[in-house]
Amino acid sequence: MRLLLLGGSWFLGRAVVDAALAAGWEVTTFRRGRTGHQGGVRLVQGDRTEPADLARLATHGPWDAIVDTMSYVPRESLAMARILETVADRYVLVSTVSVYEGWPVEPLTEHSPTLKCPPDADADYGVDADPGPSRYGFGKAGCECAVTSAFGPARVAILRPGVILGPHEYVGRLPWWLRRFERGGTVIGPGDPARRIQPVDVRDVAKFALRCALGLQGVYNVVGLDEEATMGEFLAACAEVTGSAAEVEWVPDEHLIKSGVKHWTEIPLWRPFAGTWDISASAAERAGLTTRPLAETVHDTWEWLQNAEPMAHERAAELGITPERESTILEAWRAQRP
The missing domain is CATH 3.40.50.720 (NAD(P)-binding Rossmann-like Domain)
Known part of the structure; x- marks a missing residue:
């Protein structure tokens, strides 16, 4: 061929x-x-x-x-x-x-x-x-x-x-989350931990x-066919592979939106719209598409990061919330949550 x-x-x-x-x-x-x-x-x-x-x-x-x-x-x-x-x-x-x-x-x-x-x-x-x-x-x-x-x-x-x-992702979405858990502290869990992601x-x-x-x-x-892939399971996998003791504090979509958090960039993979993770891949599945569990992708990406860093890319510079802003948002949420 x-x-x-x-x-x-x-x-x-x-x-x-x-x-x-x-x-x-x-x-x-x-x-x-x-x-x-x-x-x-x-x-x-x-x-x-x-x-x-x-x-x-x-x-x-x-x-x-x-x-x-x-x-x-x-x-x-x-x-x-x-x-x-x-x-x-x-x-x-x-x-x-x-x-x-x-x-x-x-x-x-x-x-x-x-x-x-x-x-x-x-x-x-x-x-x-x-x-x-x-x-x-x-x-x-x-x-x-x-x-x-x-x-x-x-x-x-x-x-x-x-x-x-x-592995080798240059945009940096998964590498950002892995490095965030490696740093420790309290991590914003965006939205609903039970939200399925693909x-x-x-x-x-x-x-x-x-x-x-x-x-x-x-x-x-x-898209990923892993039915167990939720935002909660994704963050848990990031914590596990990095050996992190970080605590995840879940903050509702409404508060993140009110705080002006830039979805997709400041908090990678978070987007508060219903269709983001509601994509049918039935045609590809019938044609032979198979996908591995998300936890395996997280593990292998962390293993790659131990020996390499993502190549510099202009889109990577847009990713991630600063520690100071993350703390401010968490403090505001704690002050008003039920």
């Missing part, structure tokens, strides 16, 4: 390469090559915005399948897909649940309405609202249209993950992407 991976070597792209090599596939990667190179793959360096680089990439084909982890701008994806259509049999695009009109407010299935974005749109297309649509979501929706228009629906599989966690392990996303590369088509939501 000959695979072309479009994307970096940091997180999901790295996991796809690892899984493909373990399966005995021949792997080519196309990226700018500014970070570490994984052994056992053929690296073609180039910029997806440069037509000459895309034309040069095509000369290294053909491939049985493409897995694209780094499409954000529709017109760039359209140009790339048109060039690669003649040298690849299938295209697996990693999109996002942010393409849905109702995310994160409404429960979602693969049949939920999606944002409308033309396949030749640029990076500024769409609007940002909170909660509601984002330029990120509009862009990903346009990338889906771009790839499908070039390859045709029968040759395309679209993966729409929710939150991806696991993060998915990066290695399980990679494995399913390769399954799609073998011949699946259509749209698949990709």
